[in-house]
Each structure stands twice: as C-alpha cells, then as structure tokens.
Amino acid sequence: MTNPERKVWSQDYSEWFHKVIAEVPIYDTRYPVKGTGIWMPFGYRIRREVLRIIREELERTGHEEVLFPLLIPDYLLGKESEHIRNFEDEVYWVTHGGKTPLEVKLALRPTSETAMYPMFKLWINAYSDLPLRIFQIVNVFRYETKATRPMIRVREVSTFKEAHTAHATREEAEEQERIGVEVYSKIFERLKIPFLKTIRPDWDKFPGAERSVAFDTVMPDGRVLQIGTVHFLGQGFAKAFDIKYMKSDGNYEHVWQTCYGISERAIAALISVHGDDHGLVLPSEVAPVQAVVIPIVYKGREEEVLKRCKEVKDALESSGLRAAIDDRKDITPGNKYYAWEMKGTPVRIEIGPRDVDSNTAVLVRRDTLKKAPVKMEGLVEEVRKLLMQIDEELAKRSKEWMSSKVRDAETIEQAKDELDARGGIVELNWCGRINCGEELEKTIDARILGVPFDKEGEIETPLSGAKCAGCSGTATKRIRVARSY
RNA sequence: GGGGCCGUAGUCUAGCUUGGACCAGGAUGCAAGCCUGGGGCGCUUGUGAUCUCGGGUUCAAAUCCCGACGGCCCCA
Known part of the structure; x- marks a missing residue:
C-alpha cells in the first residue's frame, strides 16, 4: 500500500483532529470542566519531547528555567493599565479560603508578567544584574468566552512556555527580540512546522507591548493558527513595576x-x-516510538520469528533509538499496522518466516507507506537513514503545503476569492490607516495578521508607488490577511 | 456582546417533529472461544445506557417546557 490519502484531513479537519487525539490517544476531552483536557500517556510523551526541544533551544541561548506561583494578588495584576484592560474579562479569581472571603482576591495567572516583574524589581539593582533571561513552563488560565477547542482554544492552557528578559538598553532588548525570533524559528524547524513571521498590527499586539511578532502556520482546513509570539515590551512594564538599575554614572534607568x-x-x-487519513505522522525527534517491530507469526515458527524480532529491537535500542515490539498474539498484523500508523510511528519493521530464512526484514516508512526489504546486516543504519529521509520529506512536504497557501492579491475582491477558495494567507498592499483596516477586514471577512518580518533585521516593508487594496490610497505596507483560529 | 443548534453504552449513531407497542435499535469497541495470520478477515457467545443533571407538565417523558452543566455553529 502506498500514498495515504489526506481527504478527511483536508476536507473535514475538525473531525479528523478530534478523532486522532481520541484514538491515539493523545488528549481526552471528556473531563467535565469546559475548556480543559487530559494529556494521555502517549500524548504526554509527545509533549515531553516537544518540551525537551524547547528547553534545549532556550538553554542553549542563555535562558534559565524557574517556577513562579500560580496565584497573583489583584493589586499586582492591575498594575499595568493596558495589560489589565485586556485580561480582566477573562481572569479566574480565587475569592475564598474555605468559607472565609479573602481580603485580597487572588487571580489564577492568565500569563505571568505581573507575577514576575515585582520580583524583577527586587532582583535587579545594577548593570551587573543584566541581562536577565528566565523562562517557565506552566499552566495558565483564561476564561474564554468563545467556543473552546481542544488544545487550540482552552480555558486551562496546560502547557505555556513563557520567557521573560530584562536589559539595560533598548538596543540590547531589540537584539534579544531578534534572538527570541531565532530561537522560535529553530524550535519550529526542528518540529518541521512551517511558519510565517508577522508583526501584528497595533490593535492586535500583546497588551502592554510595543511590538508583537507572531509565528503563524496554516492548518489543514486553510485557517491560520498562531503558534508562538515574541514581544518587545519597551519600558512600559518596567515603569509600572518600577524595575530600575544603576548605570555606571550613578543614575537610574x-x-x-x-x-x-x-x-x-x-x-x-x-x-x-x-x-x-491514517492518523499521526511524527518527525523522528518527537516520536515516542521511532521504530516498531511487528512479528509476522505463522504456526510452528513463532519462536524463531519472535527471537529475531527481539534481537532487532534490542539492536535498535542499544544504538540509542526508541524502539518497540508489538508481539500481541490476539490481533492480526494488519491490525497492528493501523494502530502504529495512527500513532505516527515513523518506521515499521516487519519480520516473518520469509525474512528469517533470507536474513532480511521489511521496512515501511510512515509518511509514504512504501515498503522496502533490507538485509539484516546494517539494518540499524538503514533505519537511521530512513528516519532522516522521513524527516526531510516532512519538512519539505509541510513547507510546500504552506507555500501553496500563501498568495498575493491586488484587490480585496481577489483576496476574498482566494480565501473563500483555498483559505491560507493572502498578501496585499495597505495604506496603514486603522479605519481602512477595519473596513478591509470586514469586506474580506478575515483578520489582518500584520506586516512581514521575514527579511533579516527588517521590521517593516516600505513600499513606493503602490496603491492600497482597500481604499486605493497610497500604500505604505505589505500586509497579510487570513481567517484564523 | 448578540443569535442559533445539540447532549442516547467507551466511541459514532437510530428513535424525538406527532408522548404510549422502546425495561431504547444498529455499528464500532471491549471480553471469551473457533478460524486465521505479509494490510482492519469471518463466525459464535458475552459485555456495556438510571436516554447529561435538576425541576416541571402528563394517567404516561429519551420525546414537551424551564434551569444548570457540557459540546458546536453563526453574527458583532
């Protein structure tokens, strides 16, 4: 069998996603609190590998992991005015200790700026305390009023990696912003997730930030998902929380x-x-099982086949690969194929009596489902090679998919037609006026993602002589427009 | 913020409009056995639902009404 289809995947993505997370299983949505879910063992292992990558890339670039409390007193949460204005409608409050009303209400963190920055004030005194780079991986709570969706819009974000840095100068902080963008690029590249970096428009920035750079990807149904953000905060929070350091001349900044x-x-x-349509397909780095051995057992030859399978599994493991053997007796091989394909296992190794006789095994790759016989000698190397090929193919395939979803448009009618037909992201010229932007969003029935942050160090793309797709005025920016989650 | 749809075994679903013959039918899953075994085989038997919860109408409620909780959609 070859060429697994992507019919349900693309045509009924929502159903596909729910089915996959339930069947693998990754995430159980049946917990009786809206917008929450349970990470199941296999899903948790994927999550753990993803977090390993995130930690590696952050630690490599000088970020240290910490852990702050979940509870934030109301007077801290309200300190930065713009920040609180945007969050106050979606904060969960702890108001009682047992039956006693609390004098100071406590918020379940919606994000941790207001928990961390009072401590920054205590930690930072002098130039020598800078730069400060920390991160934590915690759960955060937001009382979402829109319909929740497993992992994508939840009330308890169970896996929130937030990094926070402080610097002596604007230049150093801007340099850190670039480093943050690079770190995230590296993380998504390792996950083979294609992305576009976009500077969000002013009205869509992180509350309290001067500038927000977002990483967006395109989902199978053509809608855009924001998967990461890097914010340049300027001095807004520092002033609200009075985080100062003494400069060499004795003055404070x-x-x-x-x-x-x-x-x-x-x-x-x-x-x-x-x-x-067969389920998950995982890059090798995050696959909980990278290669699974399936014995093809015939009566009378069970033992020699199983023995060979065990040897192969041991060889894979001792070379550092995550391997498993599926020797369940009560189900047929075909059944096992489907089960391990659903789990996204990159390589399957089939070994039956024929292979024992000829000293071979059959390798099957998850992405294409193509089968190929290999000799026992050098099998481990062949598996490694195949894992690399699969990873390359996944990177290539997902990138091509994404590029096919990003297109140019001259007019808003054209932009709307493109989004109606194929979804994805449309780029067009814009004058930069907020009124025009609102009108444009309404007409196209989509969101302005912002301006590209794709060229090295370039913050905005200036234009000359071009016309705004919305109002025909002079265009000043190239913007991206999409329907998003 | 405003409007709408939905909730039946682990999962998906029939039944609801027109209340009664439904102590709720099917598929899938799960368990046992036989048969098989290089792509979900088949057969037999078994298992599993106080019809989301609470209240109301009625001689009678899965079905009608109200509320809560949960799931989903549309508009702003």
Whole structure:
C-alpha cells in the first residue's frame, strides 16, 4: 500500500483532529470542566519531547528555567493599565479560603508578567544584574468566552512556555527580540512546522507591548493558527513595576524588556500539519516510538520469528533509538499496522518466516507507506537513514503545503476569492490607516495578521508607488490577511 | 456582546417533529472461544445506557417546557 490519502484531513479537519487525539490517544476531552483536557500517556510523551526541544533551544541561548506561583494578588495584576484592560474579562479569581472571603482576591495567572516583574524589581539593582533571561513552563488560565477547542482554544492552557528578559538598553532588548525570533524559528524547524513571521498590527499586539511578532502556520482546513509570539515590551512594564538599575554614572534607568510564549497550540500544529487519513505522522525527534517491530507469526515458527524480532529491537535500542515490539498474539498484523500508523510511528519493521530464512526484514516508512526489504546486516543504519529521509520529506512536504497557501492579491475582491477558495494567507498592499483596516477586514471577512518580518533585521516593508487594496490610497505596507483560529 | 443548534453504552449513531407497542435499535469497541495470520478477515457467545443533571407538565417523558452543566455553529 502506498500514498495515504489526506481527504478527511483536508476536507473535514475538525473531525479528523478530534478523532486522532481520541484514538491515539493523545488528549481526552471528556473531563467535565469546559475548556480543559487530559494529556494521555502517549500524548504526554509527545509533549515531553516537544518540551525537551524547547528547553534545549532556550538553554542553549542563555535562558534559565524557574517556577513562579500560580496565584497573583489583584493589586499586582492591575498594575499595568493596558495589560489589565485586556485580561480582566477573562481572569479566574480565587475569592475564598474555605468559607472565609479573602481580603485580597487572588487571580489564577492568565500569563505571568505581573507575577514576575515585582520580583524583577527586587532582583535587579545594577548593570551587573543584566541581562536577565528566565523562562517557565506552566499552566495558565483564561476564561474564554468563545467556543473552546481542544488544545487550540482552552480555558486551562496546560502547557505555556513563557520567557521573560530584562536589559539595560533598548538596543540590547531589540537584539534579544531578534534572538527570541531565532530561537522560535529553530524550535519550529526542528518540529518541521512551517511558519510565517508577522508583526501584528497595533490593535492586535500583546497588551502592554510595543511590538508583537507572531509565528503563524496554516492548518489543514486553510485557517491560520498562531503558534508562538515574541514581544518587545519597551519600558512600559518596567515603569509600572518600577524595575530600575544603576548605570555606571550613578543614575537610574528603567530596564528594557521582552517576553515570548509558546503553548500546546504548537503541539496541535505538529499533529495537524503532518497528519494524513491514517492518523499521526511524527518527525523522528518527537516520536515516542521511532521504530516498531511487528512479528509476522505463522504456526510452528513463532519462536524463531519472535527471537529475531527481539534481537532487532534490542539492536535498535542499544544504538540509542526508541524502539518497540508489538508481539500481541490476539490481533492480526494488519491490525497492528493501523494502530502504529495512527500513532505516527515513523518506521515499521516487519519480520516473518520469509525474512528469517533470507536474513532480511521489511521496512515501511510512515509518511509514504512504501515498503522496502533490507538485509539484516546494517539494518540499524538503514533505519537511521530512513528516519532522516522521513524527516526531510516532512519538512519539505509541510513547507510546500504552506507555500501553496500563501498568495498575493491586488484587490480585496481577489483576496476574498482566494480565501473563500483555498483559505491560507493572502498578501496585499495597505495604506496603514486603522479605519481602512477595519473596513478591509470586514469586506474580506478575515483578520489582518500584520506586516512581514521575514527579511533579516527588517521590521517593516516600505513600499513606493503602490496603491492600497482597500481604499486605493497610497500604500505604505505589505500586509497579510487570513481567517484564523 | 448578540443569535442559533445539540447532549442516547467507551466511541459514532437510530428513535424525538406527532408522548404510549422502546425495561431504547444498529455499528464500532471491549471480553471469551473457533478460524486465521505479509494490510482492519469471518463466525459464535458475552459485555456495556438510571436516554447529561435538576425541576416541571402528563394517567404516561429519551420525546414537551424551564434551569444548570457540557459540546458546536453563526453574527458583532
């Protein structure tokens, strides 16, 4: 069998996603609190590998992991006015200790700026305390009023990686912003998730930030999912929380800050971007099982086949690969194929009496389902080679998929037609006026994602002589428009 | 913020409009056995639902009404 279809995957993505997370199983949505879910063992292992990558890339670039409390007193949460204005309608409050009303209400963190920055004030005194780079991986709570969706819009974000940095100068903080963007790029590249970096428009920035750079990917149904953000905070929070350091001349200055976050949405994207109608397809780095051995057992030859399978599994493991053997007796091989394909296992190794006789095994790759016989000698090397090929193919395939979903448009009618037909992201010229932007969003029935952040170090793309697709005025920016989650 | 749809075994679903012959039918799953075994085989038997919860109408409620909780959609 070859060429697994992507029919359900693309035509009924929502159903596909629910089915996959339930059947693998990855995430159980049946817990009776709206917008929450349970990470099941196999899903948890995927999550753990993803977090390993995130930790590696952050630690490699000088970020240290910490852990802050879940509870934030109301007077801290309200300190930065713009920040609180945007969050106050979706905060969960702890108002009682037992039956006693609390004098100070406590919020379940919707994000941790207001928990961390009072401590930054205590930790940062002098130039020598900077830069400060920390991160934590925690759960955060947001009382979402829109319909929730497993992993994509939840009330308890169970996997929220937030990094926070403080610097002596604007330049250093801006440099950190670039580093944050690079770190995230590296993380998504390792996950083989294609993305576009976009500077969000002013009205869609992180509350309290000067600038927000977002990572967006395109889901199978053509809708855009934001999978990560990097924020340049300027001195807004530093002033609100009075975070100052003493300069060499003895004067004090407020620090310059950045923060950036990734949530389990990245895992939702990982699952969605690579999958097909047989279920998950995982890059080798995050696959809980990288190669599974399936014995093809015939009566009278069970033992020699199983023995060979065991040898292969041991050889794979001792070379550092995550391997498993499926020696369940009560189900047929075909059944096992489907089960391990659903789990996204990159390589399957079939070994039956024929293979024992000829000293071979059959390798099957998950992405294409193509089978190939290999000799026992050098089998481990062949598996490794195949894993690399699969990873390359996944990166290539997902990138091509994404590029096919990003197109140019001259007019808003054209933009609307493109989004109606294929979804994805449309780029067009814009004058930069907010009124025009609102009108444009309404007409196209889509969101302005913002301006590209794709060219090295370039913050906005200036235009000359071009016309705004919305009002025909002079265009000043190239913007991306999409229907998003 | 406004409007709408939905909730039946682990999962998907029939039944609801027109209340009664439904102590709720099917598929899938799960368990046992036989048969098989290089792509979900087949057969037999078994298992599993106080019809989301609470209240109301009625001689009678899965079915009608109200509320809560949960799931989903559309508009702003």
